[in-house]
Amino acid sequence: MALQTFLPDHEWMGSVLPDGIPVGRTTLISGPGGSGKPLIGFSFVDAWLRAGGSVVVLLTNSGADFVVETMRALYDIDLEEHGDRVVWVDFDPTMEPSVDAMERTADTIRGNLVAPAVWQRALDDATDRAPETEQGTLVFGSALNLFLFSPTYGDEMVEEFVDLAGADDEIPRLFSVSTSAFEAEIDAVEEASDTVLMTRMEEMTLYVRGERSASVPISEEEVTVPFTPEDIKRIKSVAEETRDTIIPTIKEI
Secondary structure: OOOOEEOOOOHHHHHHOOOOEEOOOEEEEEEOOOOOHHHHHHHHHHHHHHOOOEEEEEEOOOOHHHHHHHHHHHHOOOHHHHHHHEEEEEEOOOOOOOHHHOEEOOOEEEEOOOOHHHHHHHHHHHHHHOOOOOOOEEEEEOOHHHHHHOOOOHHHHHHHHHHHHOOOOOOOEEEEEEOOOOHHHHHHHHHHOOEEEEEEEEOOEEEEEEEEEOOOOOOOOOEEEOOOHHHHHHHHHHHHHHHHHHHHHHOOO
C-alpha cells in the first residue's frame, strides 16, 4: 500500500514538505524554546479538521482557551464548532501521577502525564474517544520535553517518546520539542521520528526547514513563516510562563 501523506493548504508549508507529512508516522517539530513551534503545528490541526478528521490535542504548556483563541486568530477556525472531533488531553502536574487519579469529563481527559502509564492511558482513551472519520485522527502535542524535568519519571518518558516516535501505525502524530534542554534525549527522539522539521527565531521572524525524513521529500532550505510579531509574542509569553511556573512543579515530581 502506498504511503499516505497530508499537506495543509499553506504555500510556506508546501515549500518545506511538498507532499506533506506521512500519515501513520511521527513528525517532530524541533527548535529552541519560544521559537513558535506550536504555531506551525496548528496549521496541521486546522487543515485536518477542515478535511473532516478528528484531532487529539495534548495540552502540555497551555490551556484549551489559549489554543482556541490562537487558532481563531491565525487560521480563522473555531475549534468549538467541531464539537467532539476535538479531544483535549490536559496535563496537570499538580495531580497524583497515577492512572487512578485521572479525571474524565465530556470533552477533556486530565491527568499528570509525566508518568508513562498515565501518558499511555491518556493517549489510548483520547484516540478511542475521538469519532471515527474517513480522514482519521491526528494526535498533536507541543513541548514534550517538559516531562523530562521530572527526576522520577524523566528517563522513562524519554524511552516512551522514543518508542512512540518510531511507531508505524494508522495514527499520524505531530509533536514539538525544545532543543533548549535535554539535548541528548531530544536527539534520541528526533532520530526515532520519521520526519523532523527545525525552527529558529530571529528578530521576531520565524523560520522553518526540513531536517530529514525517512518517508517523504523535504526541503532543507529555510522558509519564512508568515506570522506577525504579535503571533510570535503570544507564543513566547506562554513559553516564559511555562519556564517560570510549570517547570519548577515538574522538578518536584
